[in-house]
Structures are given as structure tokens and as C-alpha cells.
Amino acid sequence: MRPDITATGPFRYWVRDWQRRLRWQGEGLEPCYYCGLPADTIDHVVPQTLLDRLPELHCSPTLEADTVPACRECNTGLGPRFYNSLAERKEAAHDYLRRRYRKLIEMPDWSDAELADLADGHLKNYVRASIALRAELLRRLRW
Numbered sequence: 001m002r003p004d005i006t007a008t009g010p011f012r013y014w015v016r017d018w019q020r021r022l023r024w025q026g027e028g029l030e031p032c033y034y035c036g037l038p039a040d041t042i043d044h045v046v047p048q049t050l051l052d053r054l055p056e057l058h059c060s061p062t063l064e065a066d067t068v069p070a071c072r073e074c075n076t077g078l079g080p081r082f083y084n085s086l087a088e089r090k091e092a093a094h095d096y097l098r099r100r101y102r103k104l105i106e107m108p109d110w111s112d113a114e115l116a117d118l119a120d121g122h123l124k125n126y127v128r129a130s131i132a133l134r135a136e137l138l139r140r141l142r143w
């Protein structure tokens with residue numbers, strides 16, 4: 001996906017953030033464990049807020065990793081919740097993305113002919129951005 005979309009309206013900030021992360025991809029950032037976007041944060045698999053409480057909870061999880069690289073969006077979406085495995089955590093991140101972008105996922109498909117029929121301007125930019133963002137989102141959910 002080429003980050004050459006001029007988005008307007010509600011996607012403006014997301015597109016800008018997405019384009020920035022695509023640039024970072026060329027700078028050697030690891031992929032987000034949950035969605036594959038360049039990871040700009042470290043996700044604590046056992047949330048730091050819970051670490052101190054594990055003994056009192058009589059809990060000593062055996063996890064594959066203490067931390068994984070994560071994009072800010074997945075990391076934020078997971079929040080300070082604990083999951084029993086990285087697979088569960090990944091599914092929770094995907095659930096978060098599906099909820100957050102439900103309207104984008106459910107957007108009707110546009111054919112090239114329909115898109116070509118639109119006059120140049122705000123609506124056409126909006127639809128083009130939506131199509132590209134949905135394709136990117138679906139890639140993230142297949143990661």
C-alpha cells in the first residue's frame with residue numbers, strides 16, 4: 001500500500017499516523033507482535049500494574065515472553081489487562097481493532113467504475129482513503 005493518500009475528514013489523523021509508521025518501517029523497527037505494523041512501543045505481556053501483585057494473587061504465569069514489540073494502537077487497546085497466553089492477547093488486540101474500526105470493516109465495496117464516477121474532491125478522497133485503510137486493517141487482522 002502506498003501512503004500517498006490525501007485523506008480528509010475523520011481519517012485525517014489516522015492516515016497521518018499510518019504514513020509516519022510506514023516511513024518508520026524503512027528505519028528497521030520491528031513489526032508489532034499483534035498486527036505487523038512497525039512497533040513503536042514495548043508491550044508488557046504481564047501489565048506492569050499487575051507485576052507487583054502476582055505473589056499476593058498466588059499467580060506465577062509462565063509466558064513465552066515478558067515483553068513484545070507493539071504498535072501504540074494495539075498497546076493502548078490492550079490496556080492493563082492480563083491474558084493467559086500471547087495467543088489470547090493477540091486475539092484481544094484484534095478484537096479491539098475490529099471494534100474500533102467496525103464501520104470501516106462494514107463499509108460497502110466500491111468498484112473502480114463507481115470510484116471513477118465520483119467527482120474529484122472531498123468525497124472521492126474520503127472513499128479512496130477508506131478503501132486503502134480497510135485493506136491495511138484487514139492485513140493487520142490476518143497478521
Ligand SMILES: [Zn+2]
Nearest residue numbers: 032035071074
Ligand atoms: Zn499493532
